[in-house]
Amino acid sequence: xxxxxxxxxxxxxxxxxxxxxxxxxxxxxxxxxxxxxxxxxxxxxxxxxxxxxxxxxxxxxxxxxxxxxxxxxxxxxxxxxxxxxxxxxxxxxxxxxxxxxxxxxxxxxxxxxxxxxxxxxxxxxxxxxxxxxxxxxxxxxxxxxxxxxxxxxxxxxxxxxxxxxxxxxxxxxxxxxxxxxxxxxxxxxxxxxxxxxxxxxxxxxxxxxxxxxxxxxxxxxxxxxxxxxxxxx
Amino acid sequence: xxxxxxxxxxxxxxxxxxxxxxxxxxxxxxxxxxxxxxxxxxxxxxxxxxxxxxxxxxxxxxxxxxxxxxxxxxxxxxxxxxxxxxxxxxxxxxxxxxxxxxxxxxxxxxxxxxxxxxxxxxxxxxxxxxxxxxxxxxxxxxxxxxxxxxxxxxxxxxxxxxxxxxxxxxxxxxxxxxxxxxxxxxxxxxxxxxxxxxxxxxxxxxxxxxxxxxxxxxxxxxxxxxxxxxxxxxxxxxxxxxxxxxxxxxx
Numbered sequence: 001x002x003x004x005x006x007x008x009x010x011x012x013x014x015x016x017x018x019x020x021x022x023x024x025x026x027x028x029x030x031x032x033x034x035x036x037x038x039x040x041x042x043x044x045x046x047x048x049x050x051x052x053x054x055x056x057x058x059x060x061x062x063x064x065x066x067x068x069x070x071x072x073x074x075x076x077x078x079x080x081x082x083x084x085x086x087x088x089x090x091x092x093x094x095x096x097x098x099x100x101x102x103x104x105x106x107x108x109x110x111x112x113x114x115x116x117x118x119x120x121x122x123x124x125x126x127x128x129x130x131x132x133x134x135x136x137x138x139x140x141x142x143x144x145x146x147x148x149x150x151x152x153x154x155x156x157x158x159x160x161x162x163x164x165x166x167x168x169x170x171x172x173x174x175x176x177x178x179x180x181x182x183x184x185x186x187x188x189x190x191x192x193x194x195x196x197x198x199x200x201x202x203x204x205x206x207x208x209x210x211x212x213x214x215x216x217x218x219x220x221x222x223x224x225x226x227x228x229x230x231x232x233x
Numbered sequence: 234x235x236x237x238x239x240x241x242x243x244x245x246x247x248x249x250x251x252x253x254x255x256x257x258x259x260x261x262x263x264x265x266x267x268x269x270x271x272x273x274x275x276x277x278x279x280x281x282x283x284x285x286x287x288x289x290x291x292x293x294x295x296x297x298x299x300x301x302x303x304x305x306x307x308x309x310x311x312x313x314x315x316x317x318x319x320x321x322x323x324x325x326x327x328x329x330x331x332x333x334x335x336x337x338x339x340x341x342x343x344x345x346x347x348x349x350x351x352x353x354x355x356x357x358x359x360x361x362x363x364x365x366x367x368x369x370x371x372x373x374x375x376x377x378x379x380x381x382x383x384x385x386x387x388x389x390x391x392x393x394x395x396x397x398x399x400x401x402x403x404x405x406x407x408x409x410x411x412x413x414x415x416x417x418x419x420x421x422x423x424x425x426x427x428x429x430x431x432x433x434x435x436x437x438x439x440x441x442x443x444x445x446x447x448x449x450x451x452x453x454x455x456x457x458x459x460x461x462x463x464x465x466x467x468x469x470x471x472x473x474x475x476x477x478x479x480x481x482x483x484x
Binding site: 064065067068069070071072073074076077080081082084085167171172173174175177178185188189192198199202205206209210212213214217 | 303304306307308309310311312315316319320323398401402403405406408409416420423430431432433434435437438441442445446449
């Protein structure tokens with residue numbers, strides 16, 4: 001292998017395509033699991049806010065499981081374990097339809113939902129009780145209070161934590177490589193083993209990850225500033 | 234299924250917990266715990282230096298330390314592990330064991346995250362403490378070491394413990410570069426009994442859950458105890474939840 005040569009990798013049409021596909025897969029996994037996580041987190045939050053003790057305990061158990069078991073183990077449990085319990089027809093269908101990516105999205109989404117729901121819950125708890133009492137006194141229904149008074153404030157309070165966890169979800173998408181999803185880390189490992197340009201290959205991927213993470217962080221900071229302005233606090 | 238799980242545990246407990254096998258001197262949970270303890274123990278001093286560098290005004294200290302923290306926050310740990318795994322042999326011209334690769338990467342990564350905890354801890358100690366220590370004739374480093382850090386450390390303990398929990402969870406990535414730890418051991422068992430993947434990975438999840446839950450719980454208890462202790466003394470601001478409630482009716 002010659003000296004440092006970034007162009008050799010970037011201009012090679014094969015490697016360029018692999019990188020693009022890897023980046024695309026990373027985005028598919030990150031976006032898919034983010035959407036799943038956020039939907040589920042709001043659902044978990046609503047269940048937790050209901051007066052039932054049993055529902056509260058169930059959600060607490062869900063959160064505790066997902067916080068205390070490593071993400072990689074959850075991915076493996078889904079991809080190797082739970083997939084083997086599914087009916088055979090479904091297993092074949094899934095293996096025809098990129099089972100690795102599907103299970104990666106499911107596992108990462110379920111895991112991150114636990115973190116997101118905790119962020120939202122602490123966001124709601126930091127809104128003073130007087131706010132919801134005042135809203136109810138003004139004639140809002142329970143859902144109206146939630147929609148117009150509590151949720152906007154809760155989201156604003158939870159924003160920094162949500163952004164942090166979104167960045168870590170994006171970073172965790174690299175774990176999908178371990179179950180064989182052809183995302184960015186996987187593509188780079190392939191390129192490295194084909195071209196022997198270790199340094200250049202990893203440099204490209206590291207910079208790509210870093211730019212995306214910093215972008216998410218700065219969008220989060222901008223959102224935070226906007227929320228602070230409109231809220232006046 | 235319960236019977237399968239029990240029999241797998243009974244047949245492989247040595248491998249899962251402390252067992253030996255060809256790929257390494259230790260196996261399973263023991264290797265995972267040793268790796269985590271070593272990483273945090275080595276990362277902590279480094280994180281204090283990083284935090285002090287992040288608090289200094291000198292650009293030569295500020296820029297590299299900030300860059301390290303942002304790289305750790307923005308790049309997946311897996312990517313950093315692969316960097317060390319492939320680049321160190323190229324630079325040194327010699328292979329290093331996976332365990333050492335993992336340790337080096339974890340120390341740098343955890344130091345970056347811990348340095349944020351340490352920085353917050355130092356900033357939370359009142360500004361007056363530093364002024365008073367300097368007035369008593371301590372140097373900057375002396376004041377840090379004898380006055381600020383002991384107070385900061387006490388408040389940081391719960392955060393350090395939860396960082397330890399995330400280190401335990403991160404050691405699973407060693408599996409990708411064949412570090413013989415708990416996840417690796419479970420995969421060996423899975424390869425041996427290919428017919429029971431669910432049971433094997435379920436056991437793996439349970440072991441991690443038990444260990445991490447115990448430590449998370451300990452961190453929560455410690456945090457509550459420290460908050461209560463601080464509420465009992467007159468120094469330092471009270472945590473919001475600990476402030477005395479007024480019993481007068483609101484107008």
